[in-house]
Amino acid sequence: MSVHIEAKKGAIAETVLLPGDPLRAKWIAETFFEDPVCFNTVRGMLGYTGLYKSKRISAMGTGMGVPSISIYAHELITEYKVKNLIRVGSAGSYQKDIKIRDIVIAMSASSNSSINQIQFNGSNFAPTANFDLFQKAIETAKLKNISVKAGNILTSDEFYSINPKDYKFWAEYGVLCVEMETAGLYTIAAKLKARALSILTIADSLVSGKHTSSEERQTTFKDMIDIAIELA
Numbered sequence: 132m133s134v135h136i137e138a139k140k141g142a143i144a145e146t147v148l149l150p151g152d153p154l155r156a157k158w159i160a161e162t163f164f165e166d167p168v169c170f171n172t173v174r175g176m177l178g179y180t181g182l183y184k185s186k187r188i189s190a191m192g193t194g195m196g197v198p199s200i201s202i203y204a205h206e207l208i209t210e211y212k213v214k215n216l217i218r219v220g221s222a223g224s225y226q227k228d229i230k231i232r233d234i235v236i237a238m239s240a241s242s243n244s245s246i247n248q249i250q251f252n253g254s255n256f257a258p259t260a261n262f263d264l265f266q267k268a269i270e271t272a273k274l275k276n277i278s279v280k281a282g283n284i285l286t287s288d289e290f291y292s293i294n295p296k297d298y299k300f301w302a303e304y305g306v307l308c309v310e311m312e313t314a315g316l317y318t319i320a321a322k323l324k325a326r327a328l329s330i331l332t333i334a335d336s337l338v339s340g341k342h343t344s345s346e347e348r349q350t351t352f353k354d355m356i357d358i359a360i361e362l363a
């Protein structure tokens with residue numbers, strides 16, 4: 132048991148899929164795992180462990196934003212010896228050719244969060260995906276005929292930007308999309324010697340103004356999970 136997770140030692144697998152939304156974790160477990168068992172209900176942050184192709188795998192919500200995912204990633208690695216942390220999140224597209232339901236794999240995560248600047252005394256750390264997980268995800272996508280884009284993304288502290296056109300600045304530098312956790316996840320994983328990767332499904336487009344429903348964000352995005360689940 133850790134401060135925010137009530138699971139017993141050994142109840143969480145070495146590989147954990149991490150959606151922001153705990154109900155997406157429930158959907159993943161019920162849809163993709165054999166014999167899923169719930170290991171956490173603290174703060175409603177549901178977590179499950181089950182089997183996929185005879186291997187143990189877990190899924191757990193992280194909540195929204197860098198502070199929230201940082202707490203869960205820290206406890207999963209230090210208290211439960213989790214080795215592979217795979218974020219399966221939703222994101223907003225910054226590019227015209229990245230459309231709703233497209234998949235983006237985050238090679239790196241720029242950020243407007245000040246957490247890393249505080250931690251690194253004003254210098255810039257570059258939060259980067261684990262190369263082995265990244266390579267395996269790309270290979271898996273190819274094998275399953277799922278088209279993906281990969282590149283730099285933005286981890287933002289705000290969902291509702293004061294100036295909605297601010298995204299254009301990041302887009303000009305090739306940033307593919309925005310979400311709210313990856314820079315924190317990659318940084319904690321680097322510090323604690325674990326492996327991390329973020330696989331994202333586009334749920335909104337800042338370019339076209341299109342959105343998906345909250346139900347879709349909870350219970351769809353199958354292609355993203357089809358890739359992530361093979362990383363166990």
Ligand SMILES: O=P(O)(O)O[C@H]1O[C@H](CO)[C@@H](O)[C@H]1O
Binds near residue numbers: 151195220309348
């Ligand atoms: O769908 P999830 O994984 O929660 O990810 C995205 O959705 C939330 C905002 O709606 C933020 O957590 C953002 O990163």
Ligand SMILES: O=c1cc[nH]c(=O)[nH]1
Binds near residue numbers: 311
């Ligand atoms: O952070 C996020 C997540 C989904 N869609 C967005 O526009 N932003």
